[in-house]
Amino acid sequence: xxxxxxxxxxxxxxxxxxxxxxxxxxxxxxxxxxxxxxxxxxxxxxxxxxxxxxxxxxxxxxxxxxxxxxxxxxxxxxxxxxxxxxxxxxxxxxxxxxxxxxxxxxxxxxxxxxxxxxxxxxxxxxxxxxxxxxxxxxxxxxxxxxxxxxxxxxxxxxxxxxxxxxxxxxxxxxxxxxxxxxxxxxxxxxxxxxxxxxxxxxxxxxxxxxxxxxxxxxxxxxxxxxxxxxxxxxxxxxxxxxxxxxxxxxxxxxxxxxxxxxxxxxxxxxxxxxxxxxxxxxxxxxxxxxxxxxxxxxxxxxxxxxxxxxxxxxxxxxxxxxxxxxxxxxxxxxxxxxxxxxxxxxxxxxxxxxxxxxxxxxxxxxxxxxxxxxxxxxxxxxxxxxxxxxxxxxxxxxxxxxxxxxxxxxxxxxxxxxxxxxxxxxxxxxxxxxxxxx
Amino acid sequence: xxxxxxxxxxxxxxxxxxxxxxxxxxxxxxxxxxxxxxxxxxxxxxxxxxxxxxxxxxxxxxxxxxxxxxxxxxxxxxxxxxxxxxxxxxxxxxxxxxxxxxxxxxxxxxxxxxxxxxxxxxxxxxxxxxxxxxxxxxxxxxxxxxxxxxxxxxxxxxxxxxxxxxxxxxxxxxxxxxxxxxxxxxxxxxxxxxxxxxxxxxxxxxxxxxxxxxxxxxxxxxxxxxxxxxxxxxxxxxxxxxxxxxxxxxxxxxxxxxxxxxxxxxxxxxxxxxxxxxxxxxxxxxxxxxxxxxxxxxxxxxxxxxxxxxxxxxxxxxxxxxxxxxxxxxxxxxxxxxxxxxxxxxxxxxxxxxxxxxxxxxxxxxxxxxxxxxxxxxxxxxxxxxxxxxxxxxxxxxxxxxxxxxxxxxxxxxxxxxxxxxxxxxxxxxxxxxxxxxxxxxxxxxxxxxxxxxxxxxxxxxxxxxxxxx
Numbered sequence: 001x002x003x004x005x006x007x008x009x010x011x012x013x014x015x016x017x018x019x020x021x022x023x024x025x026x027x028x029x030x031x032x033x034x035x036x037x038x039x040x041x042x043x044x045x046x047x048x049x050x051x052x053x054x055x056x057x058x059x060x061x062x063x064x065x066x067x068x069x070x071x072x073x074x075x076x077x078x079x080x081x082x083x084x085x086x087x088x089x090x091x092x093x094x095x096x097x098x099x100x101x102x103x104x105x106x107x108x109x110x111x112x113x114x115x116x117x118x119x120x121x122x123x124x125x126x127x128x129x130x131x132x133x134x135x136x137x138x139x140x141x142x143x144x145x146x147x148x149x150x151x152x153x154x155x156x157x158x159x160x161x162x163x164x165x166x167x168x169x170x171x172x173x174x175x176x177x178x179x180x181x182x183x184x185x186x187x188x189x190x191x192x193x194x195x196x197x198x199x200x201x202x203x204x205x206x207x208x209x210x211x212x213x214x215x216x217x218x219x220x221x222x223x224x225x226x227x228x229x230x231x232x233x234x235x236x237x238x239x240x241x242x243x244x245x246x247x248x249x250x251x252x253x254x255x256x257x258x259x260x261x262x263x264x265x266x267x268x269x270x271x272x273x274x275x276x277x278x279x280x281x282x283x284x285x286x287x288x289x290x291x292x293x294x295x296x297x298x299x300x301x302x303x304x305x306x307x308x309x310x311x312x313x314x315x316x317x318x319x320x321x322x323x324x325x326x327x328x329x330x331x332x333x334x335x336x337x338x339x340x341x342x343x344x345x346x347x348x349x350x351x352x353x354x355x356x357x358x359x360x361x362x363x364x365x366x367x368x369x370x371x372x373x374x375x376x377x378x379x380x381x382x383x384x385x386x387x388x389x390x391x392x393x394x395x396x397x398x399x400x401x402x403x404x405x406x407x408x409x410x411x412x413x414x415x416x417x418x419x420x421x422x423x424x425x426x427x428x429x430x431x432x433x434x435x436x437x438x
Numbered sequence: 439x440x441x442x443x444x445x446x447x448x449x450x451x452x453x454x455x456x457x458x459x460x461x462x463x464x465x466x467x468x469x470x471x472x473x474x475x476x477x478x479x480x481x482x483x484x485x486x487x488x489x490x491x492x493x494x495x496x497x498x499x500x501x502x503x504x505x506x507x508x509x510x511x512x513x514x515x516x517x518x519x520x521x522x523x524x525x526x527x528x529x530x531x532x533x534x535x536x537x538x539x540x541x542x543x544x545x546x547x548x549x550x551x552x553x554x555x556x557x558x559x560x561x562x563x564x565x566x567x568x569x570x571x572x573x574x575x576x577x578x579x580x581x582x583x584x585x586x587x588x589x590x591x592x593x594x595x596x597x598x599x600x601x602x603x604x605x606x607x608x609x610x611x612x613x614x615x616x617x618x619x620x621x622x623x624x625x626x627x628x629x630x631x632x633x634x635x636x637x638x639x640x641x642x643x644x645x646x647x648x649x650x651x652x653x654x655x656x657x658x659x660x661x662x663x664x665x666x667x668x669x670x671x672x673x674x675x676x677x678x679x680x681x682x683x684x685x686x687x688x689x690x691x692x693x694x695x696x697x698x699x700x701x702x703x704x705x706x707x708x709x710x711x712x713x714x715x716x717x718x719x720x721x722x723x724x725x726x727x728x729x730x731x732x733x734x735x736x737x738x739x740x741x742x743x744x745x746x747x748x749x750x751x752x753x754x755x756x757x758x759x760x761x762x763x764x765x766x767x768x769x770x771x772x773x774x775x776x777x778x779x780x781x782x783x784x785x786x787x788x789x790x791x792x793x794x795x796x797x798x799x800x801x802x803x804x805x806x807x808x809x810x811x812x813x814x815x816x817x818x819x820x821x822x823x824x825x826x827x828x829x830x831x832x833x834x835x836x837x838x839x840x841x842x843x844x845x846x847x848x849x850x851x852x853x854x855x856x857x858x859x860x861x862x863x864x865x866x867x868x869x870x871x872x873x874x875x876x877x878x879x880x881x882x883x884x885x886x887x888x889x890x891x892x893x894x895x896x897x898x899x900x901x902x903x904x905x906x907x908x
Contacts, residue, residue, distance in 0.1 A: 047506060048784065050508075050509045050784065051509070051511070052511050053511070053519070054513060070490060071491075071492045071493075071494075074473070086491060090561060095486050095565065097486070147702055147704050183704050190825050229672075231908065261584060262584055262627070366821040367830035367854075373629050374849075376849060376850060378852040378905070379904070380821070380852055380854040397855070398854065398902065399851075399852050401904050401906045434905070434907075436672050436904045437673075438672070
């Protein structure tokens with residue numbers, strides 16, 4: 001059982017009280033408890049069970065413009081007291097920073113809406129096992145599949161955020177996730193792929209058989225890949241890769257990257273960085289949304305932001321510290337974006353495949369090849385060659401490269417957006433990138 | 439012995455009884471206790487941005503029967519919590535009849551001192567060094583637009599209690615010092631990053647203004663990148679410098695030789711034992727026993743002493759890296775490679791310090807032999823798909839080679855290759871083996887653990903370079 005609100009609030013107010021007594025002028029605290037239970041299957045048999053119960057406290061204390069923080073999961077009797085004392089002591093010895101402060105009182109969230117983020121259902125391990133049996137039977141029905149590993153996790157969390165400005169709130173969230181990783185083999189090659197589903201509510205989770213089939217099909221179609229030559233070619237990013245491009249975009253407009261001057265998008269607010277048709281939203285109040293929240297990790301209320309409107313960058317993601325530095329108000333994005341998405345384009349997936357006589361459809365990238373200082377992008381990739389709208393054969397051991405400044409200007413989006421993750425994109429085509437192969 | 443039960447409502451002997459009772463019909467398992475203290479002090483944008491301290495305590499209780507692992511962890515070391523975990527493990531492993539394997543090798547060796555690096559230097563001293571770093575770098579000209587420097591220090595005490603009460607323990611120090619500098623010239627921005635670290639005190643790296651070496655290196659890399667031109671795209675010869683570029687070894691073959699992937703036959707290497715997987719002259723070892731190195735461990739997270747494991751000897755695949763579970767199922771012995779990020783995670787076979795040993799060629803010979811290719815000196819990281827064997831690593835400092843000579847610097851690019859075949863493309867092995875600076879973290883199944891790499895300069899006949907210039 002996860003700890004209730006009352007327990008967390010009590011701990012939080014104890015911390016704030018003690019910090020004050022020890023000399024902190026302001027402080028904030030987050031107390032979080034999370035209990036998750038996972039069952040893993042491998043080749044249709046039970047492989048692992050894992051139960052985790054985590055209770056953690058993080059405290060930030062201020063003395064004027066000095067600041068320090070601690071995190072602890074060590075809740076043995078007097079340890080918390082020792083830590084808070086240490087935190088206040090460290091604060092005294094840390095140099096001042098004029099921008100250090102709690103959020104402005106008028107920006108703190110006042111009403112907390114019920115965003116339907118908690119499902120009370122408890123699913124026993126036996127039920128998880130039934131789901132995974134069905135999933136793995138479906139995933140391994142083709143004999144090309146030589147290994148299946150699947151997992152089902154139930155997670156329940158509760159937290160309280162409190163500060164000395166009088167803010168004290170929190171709520172429960174839940175998630176139910178299932179995933180399947182399959183390995184397929186033929187004479188020439190061995191390949192791996194996956195499928196995944198995660199929802200706040202158990203009843204919304206993808207059907208086990210569907211999930212297993214999808215994982216298997218996505219793996220089998222990758223068998224016997226070829227390597228192609230190096231050329232400039234239109235790249236189509238599968239939705240699961242396209243969302244990563246959107247994530248890079250938001251890390252480049254985070255107020256910390258902007259205020260430090262280390263982003264290729266610095267000075268680009270109110271400038272056109274995408275084509276006319278592109279709109280980007282960050283919408284925190286989607287019911288049951290995987291990224292939904294009422295306030296950010298400082299307690300600042302979060303409203304929907306149209307980050308990009310008709311290709312023009314309208315907002316940065318701003319927290320209190322960097323906001324003060326940039327002379328902007330926090331827009332409740334300490335900790336990043338919420339439910340972030342590209343609005344649908346106006347062309348179907350099929351038409352997108354047909355826009356060029358030859359293109360490359362990317363289903364997987366590997367490596368950490370996004371540089372947000374320069375905008376340079378270079379990653380390993382695998383996918384399929386598409387000719388005249390048809391998937392021809394799988395491709396592997398290539399890289400794709402470009403610079404985000406150019407790539408953003410050359411995006412075309414399909415109209416197939418779905419809310420599968422917290423960050424979502426329709427299928428995306430980018431022209432003008434370079435593929436390196438043979 | 440640590441004080442895990444001192445402030446708890448459960449005594450050591452009561453805990454031992456629960457452990458023995460839970461594991462009596464299991465093949466293996468243990469209670470893993472961990473108490474870690476860590477700090478992070480960050481200077482950024484001319485200010486001390488962050489000074490934080492982390493105190494983490496908890497246990498992970500594991501029971502294994504045949505292939506099935508049951509695990510339960512909590513940060514509450516109490517009678518209730520341990521009993522609940524025990525029940526949870528028993529409910530997973532319902533009808534079992536194994537025989538507990540009590541055998542575990544012992545060691546008297548230690549590869550690092552029992553110190554707490556955090557307490558060895560005062561906060562004010564650390565802040566002073568960070569400010570000195572900032573002033574030093576910003577005095578190097580107005581191209582310097584941003585400086586970030588940080589200290590990360592940790593002391594982790596672990597204790598492993600096995601069925602019957604046998605107890606193994608270890609205290610592990612770890613530090614890291616990183617510097618990142620951003621330069622801007624004519625509107626173009628580039629960064630350079632460098633760091634040092636290992637299992638010893640800060641002073642081993644920072645005394646006598648040693649930190650200046652770290653600053654100079656970060657600045658040098660950033661300056662080189664400021665002059666870089668677009669990297670080429672396509673297959674070509676690649677010369678790798680010594681040291682940190684051994685990320686190649688880690689990604690291309692290291693992960694594929696971990697026991698779990700080979701027991702499950704999902705690694706591209708699973709059926710290649712005893713076969714030739716690399717050119718003659720290529721020998722690769724994974725060594726947990728080098729004093730004070732970031733990847734070294736006195737005992738692994740199951741209590742097995744670490745060792746020097748030969749993976750590939752003169753081109754022939756000799757051993758996989760094993761934890762106890764995979765070793766038992768593959769009828770071999772643990773190589774002391776069972777590791778976990780912390781008590782929240784299960785044990786997996788992992789790398790420690792992965793090294794390619796020296797040959798007898800020189801870097802100069804290698805570069806001279808290349809008509810068209812690249813010379814890669816520094817890397818940011820890598821990744822591998824162990825099933826297809828395809829791996830990447832990202833250069834952060836590289837040059838083109840034209841007609842046997844080093845040419846202009848080129849922009850950072852990803853290099854991609856095929857793990858099982860890349861080492862057969864190694865045509866020269868240098869005589870200049872070097873360890874990395876001690877900053878590597880390896881990720882697997884969501885768990886990060888500190889690792890090291892080392893290699894001499896090598897020449898690879900053919901690799902795909904992911905640039906933009908056709």
